Amino acid sequence: MDQITRFSESIKFKTSAGNWDEFLKFHQFLYESFPLIHKRLKVVKINNYSLLYQWEGKTDESILLLAHMDVVPANEKEWEVPPFSGVIKDGFVWGRGTLDDKCCVMSILEAVEKLISEGFEPKRTVYIAFGFDEETKGYLGARATAQYFAQHNIKIDAILDEGAAIIQGILPQIDPPLALIGVAEKGLASYDLIAKGDGGHSSAPKRNSPIERMAKAIQRISRHRSKVHLTKAVEEFFRVCSRFMTFPSNIVLKNPKLFLPFIERAFEDIPSANAMLRTTMCVTILNAGMADNVIPDTVVATVNTRIIPGETADQVFQRLGELVKDLQIEVVKNEKWEISDPVMCSSLQGAFFNELTTTINEIFPESVVTPFLTIGGTDSRHYKSICSNIYRFAPIKMNSQEMSLVHGKNERISIEGYMKMIDFYYNLLSKG
Numbered sequence: 001m002d003q004i005t006r007f008s009e010s011i012k013f014k015t016s017a018g019n020w021d022e023f024l025k026f027h028q029f030l031y032e033s034f035p036l037i038h039k040r041l042k043v044v045k046i047n048n049y050s051l052l053y054q055w056e057g058k059t060d061e062s063i064l065l066l067a068h069m070d071v072v073p074a075n076e077k078e079w080e081v082p083p084f085s086g087v088i089k090d091g092f093v094w095g096r097g098t099l100d101d102k103c104c105v106m107s108i109l110e111a112v113e114k115l116i117s118e119g120f121e122p123k124r125t126v127y128i129a130f131g132f133d134e135e136t137k138g139y140l141g142a143r144a145t146a147q148y149f150a151q152h153n154i155k156i157d158a159i160l161d162e163g164a165a166i167i168q169g170i171l172p173q174i175d176p177p178l179a180l181i182g183v184a185e186k187g188l189a190s191y192d193l194i195a196k197g198d199g200g201h202s203s204a205p206k207r208n209s210p211i212e213r214m215a216k217a218i219q220r221i222s223r224h225r226s227k228v229h230l231t232k233a234v235e236e237f238f239r240v241c242s243r244f245m246t247f248p249s250n251i252v253l254k255n256p257k258l259f260l261p262f263i264e265r266a267f268e269d270i271p272s273a274n275a276m277l278r279t280t281m282c283v284t285i286l287n288a289g290m291a292d293n294v295i296p297d298t299v300v301a302t303v304n305t306r307i308i309p310g311e312t313a314d315q316v317f318q319r320l321g322e323l324v325k326d327l328q329i330e331v332v333k334n335e336k337w338e339i340s341d342p343v344m345c346s347s348l349q350g351a352f353f354n355e356l357t358t359t360i361n362e363i364f365p366e367s368v369v370t371p372f373l374t375i376g377g378t379d380s381r382h383y384k385s386i387c388s389n390i391y392r393f394a395p396i397k398m399n400s401q402e403m404s405l406v407h408g409k410n411e412r413i414s415i416e417g418y419m420k421m422i423d424f425y426y427n428l429l430s431k432g
């Protein structure tokens, strides 16, 4: 079986949350597909479905590569091909997981298998951890694996996870694709807002009902602009961008501290750019009412916040409380929701960071490498207490249209793109 057929096969396993048997079948498939890995590397299963591989090196240095086996569900009716068919057509492999994140799982293993077949022995120990619940918090996969490292006193020098890629057309004036390395990650926390009051019959309504007060609160939260924090990751990103800009944008982005108010205004209405500068808050769940003629006595709204490095989840919790204090609304923590502080900036000089940028330049010479702030959450956040050098980069080149395929319909990766992923991990791993 060649690499593309193997990749196509991997897509056929419906490894989404709840389909636990599919994960076991997928493990068996990996076992049969990569015989050398399973002979040479130690494999530990964590919580039944997570896989942790250990490729013992000669020094006491170690790195950890992360990827996840789980995929989000797919609505077959919307797709041009069945989402779990792994069909190969028009130069692409199609299916759920081809971009997020079975491409990483499979290409990492392909690279390792090839290196072993050539007799390569790593200097540092290489750990590879594949989670199974990244799309649903990562508590049983990534978090438990991080605890395993802590319990066994295993130190990790650097981690590489997904969370950024090579993006074409990120800003209008920039021609070359930018290889974004997520060197920091925003925190995430959700809180519940609770408004209580008298219920009653809707035929004789009173003012200031819980719904009315909650509506005011939601409007305030949606319009609220948290203070701008220029993080090191974003500052470095702006500096790289400035090299490709014309006057006056080049001067502005080269000196972001000086022109911060200007940048803030320019970015305010571009959601993804605004999110790089500040903590955001967004109401995502609203619960109230049972019948059309009954005034509910309790309204609950859930606010999802994404926290900029430099602030903490606690500060955001306090701020939410301040925002709704006069509306007699309580802000509470709910066990159901994750509260996770931001992950601070990793070193931009260490040996692994240099190897990462060198490898990107080798495989994607047309791209320009830049530090970046990862805005979404990745499995790697669960490892922040055991490693301070975490980098988020998947070696996939995408334009904005292709980016919408992640979690979307007709997800697919080009055969050429997938083969480059294998080359990338091969070159990276052969450096140490």
Ligand SMILES: [Zn+2]
Binding pocket: 068, 100, 101, 134, 162
């Ligand atoms: Zn993913």
